[in-house]
Amino acid sequence: MSGEELIRREVIENFTFPGKLVEEIPYGSGHINDTFRLVFETEQGRKRYILQRMNKSIFHKPVELMENIVGVTSWLRKKILENSGDADRETLNIVSAGDGRPYYLDSAGDYWRAYLFIEGASCYDKVEKKEDFYQSAVAFGHFQGLLADYPAETLHETIVNFHNTASRLDDFKAAVQRDACGHAGDVQREIRFVLEREHLAYVLGEMQAEKKLPLRVTHNDTKLNNIMIDDKTGKAICVIDLDTVMPGLAVNDFGDSIRFGASTADEDERDLAKVSCDMELFELYTKGFVEGCAGSLTDEELDMLPIGAMVMTYECGMRFLADHLDGDVYFKTHREGHNLDRCRTQFKLVADMEKKLSAMNAIVDKYR
Ligand code: ADP
Ligand code: MG
Ligand code: MG
The missing domain is CATH 3.90.1200.10 (Aminoglycoside phosphotransferase (APH), C-terminal lobe)
Incomplete structure (x- = not known):
């Protein structure tokens, strides 16, 4: 295993994902963070997640940044539920690390976070129409x-x-x-x-x-x-x-x-x-x-x-x-x-x- 893979093992073990990891691929075309898509086999079927290593050269205050995201996403979730919306798809949902924090700081000094994967939807890079x-x-x-x-x-x-x-x-x-x-x-x-x-x-x-x-x-x-x-x-x-x-x-x-x-x-x-x-x-x-x-x-x-x-x-x-x-x-x-x-x-x-x-x-x- 490469150092990079070892770090990802460490990170994945430290989040509260259910089931067994069956797939892990670099994902999307974002330029800022390193984004991965994870697939877990669980008793209820396959569950997908987004895992991101946050860009520390751009974001110098990852803890405050995540506080902002926690505040805004939990607010959105509440509003969406009040409007009888699908809160797993209409906002990002943070998956906590094992210690309950919204991020994990790895042994190499990088901050990671995880979200529920938004299913049945796509992201487009260019305005085509x-x-x-x-x-x-x-x-x-x-x-x-x-x-x-x-x-x-x-x-x-x-x-x-x-x-x-x-x-x-x-x-x-x-x-x-x-x-x-x-x-x-x-x-x-x-x-x-x-x-x-x-x-x-x-x-x-x-x-x-x-x-x-x-x-x-x-x-x-x-x-x-x-x-x-x-x-x-x-x-x-x-x-x-x-x-x-x-x-x-x-x-x-x-x-x-x-x-x-x-x-x-x-x-x-x-x-x-x-x-x-x-x-x-x-x-x-x-x-x-x-x-x-x-x-x-x-x-x-x-x-x-x-x-x-x-x-x-x-x-x-x-x-x-x-x-x-x-x-x-x-x-x-x-x-x-x-x-x-x-x-x-x-x-x-x-x-x-x-x-x-x-x-x-x-x-x-x-x-x-
Ligand atoms: P960056 O800051 O690097 O642009 P993003 O948070 O935009 O990072 O994520 C990069 C890409 O990953 C997005 O453009 C999208 O395709 C995909 N992505 C991010 N979060 C989710 C999610 N919760 N569900 C599905 N796809 C996602
Ligand atoms: Mg983006
Ligand atoms: Mg961005």
Whole structure:
């Protein structure tokens, strides 16, 4: 047995799985954690589970992170049961370790966790049809709705200032000041783009401080491959991948989804003529998200959905530009100027959204 296999033996023995292990395979196409699917033979038939080694280079506070997941999944389970739903399929369910904790710390220093396997549903990596994007909107909206009265302030902020755009702007300005690689002179236009829109860095934070936007449970990784779609009905049944669940604003989740999901081009497209915000996709996502939230969003939150999309895109572009100035130390790059290309698509999107703001507002009004 390899060292890796020995560790997995140790880990599996330390969880409360029933029956005899009959299969163990690396599973899924997640990029963050190491995911395995386990099959156990029990007296009631075969039972499947997901086992994950958590990524410790990204998540530095695994215990707090798991506390967040315990809080949110047990809340969801209760709500789903109250609505007579299938709580084994419509939320992640944690399988405890032998000592009752929601994780196991192995002898090599890695944290592991286990979930019930969500049966009869699939995960898709790429939006292939518009319906997929709509389904993800419904799922993330529904997640927001079920957690609307969750005490979000009790969640740990596992990545501090994650969507604090004002502090991202400070970081950006510091990167311009450092000008670590001497690039600043060549990107004056992009730097000006940021500075001319500083109000975008403050608008959400100010509304939050004035209690015009409530603190919510946010997912922060609202990709299509973080929802499970029922194989029979084609409908989204469950939101998974709760590592980045944190207190935040509903418009953050909405805005980030629009940023990457409603763009007509890839995040690193060089031909900016191809980059715009697809209004059909914007409408589809808005419809799904608002329906999924089922009345739980406040008027101010609904008003701010389009601005949320703009702010998330602005913030992301600014982070790409800061990383370009710093010499590509944070985001992985595959070519010279990759982060600058990414920054430019984001700013092109922001400029496009500025032009389309009244159309976006009209779409929100149609579904509120
Ligand atoms: P990552 O952070 O690495 O993306 P995820 O938690 O999203 O990790 O899991 C990776 C993949 O494993 C998912 O995209 C999905 O295909 C599968 N998966 C995760 N949890 C479950 C589950 N409870 N039931 C079935 N499949 C799951
Ligand atoms: Mg994932
Ligand atoms: Mg993840």
